Amino acid sequence: MNTGKTLKEALKNAQADGRVTVGVYECAKIMTEDPDSVSFCVLATDAFECGVALQIHFTLIQAFCFDNDISIVRVNDLQRISKIVGDKSQNLEDAHCVLITTPAEGSWEDPALEKLHLFCEESRSLNDWVPEITLPER
Numbered sequence: 001m002n003t004g005k006t007l008k009e010a011l012k013n014a015q016a017d018g019r020v021t022v023g024v025y026e027c028a029k030i031m032t033e034d035p036d037s038v039s040f041c042v043l044a045t046d047a048f049e050c051g052v053a054l055q056i057h058f059t060l061i062q063a064f065c066f067d068n069d070i071s072i073v074r075v076n077d078l079q080r081i082s083k084i085v086g087d088k089s090q091n092l093e094d095a096h097c098v099l100i101t102t103p104a105e106g107s108w109e110d111p112a113l114e115k116l117h118l119f120c121e122e123s124r125s126l127n128d129w130v131p132e133i134t135l136p137e138r
Contacts, residue, residue: 001115001119002136003073003115003116003119003131003133004133004134004135004136005136006112006115006116006119007042007073007075007112007116007133007135008084008135008136009112010040010100010110010112010113010115010116011042011081011084011085011098011100012084013110013112013113014100014101014110014113015085017103019039019100019101019102019103020085020098020099020100020101021098021099021101022085022086022094022095022097022098023094023095023096023097024054024057024061024094024096024097025094026094027041027061027097027098027099028057028060028061028097030099030101031061031064031068031099035064035068035070036068036102037101037102038065038068038070038099038100038101038102039070039071039099039100039101039102039103039113040070040071040072040073040099040100040113040116040117041061041065041070041071041072041073041097041098041099041100042072042073042074042075042081042097042098042099042100043058043061043062043072043073043074043075043096043097043130044074044075044076044077044078044081044082044095044096044097044098045058045074045075045076045078045096046076046077046078046079054096057096057097058096061097062129062130066129071116071117071120071121072120072130073116073119073120073130073131073132073133074130074131074132074133075132075133075134075135076132076134077134077135078095078096080135081095081098081135082095084135085098100113119131
């Protein structure tokens with residue numbers, strides 16, 4: 001399985017359904033108000049831009065995801081994730097955290113998201129609690 005392509009597909013599918021939240025603070029708000037609605041979390045960094053404050057946010061988000069059985073991955077290319085989830089009206093400088101919320105009851109389950117959940121489950125069984133995924137170039 002090409003996890004990068006699968007992640008991109010899951011993000012595009014969720015975005016088409018209006019189930020994507022972008023931004024550390026926006027994501028934290030959803031996690032606090034309705035943690036059961038969160039299905040998947042993506043943390044994005046760039047090698048040159050990962051300050052102490054961002055690391056603290058990431059640590060708190062990771063702990064929250066672990067406590068609430070939310071699958072979580074890390075992506076090492078902030079610009080690429082911004083292009084996938086962005087539209088021209090959004091300011092995506094804060095695309096460090098992206099959430100996919102759970103589909104509405106009785107709606108179509110996304111096979112790409114299911115593959116990602118399995119990937120995360122397999123990674124956890126190998127003690128890789130926040131696996132890193134490389135997104136495709138296009």
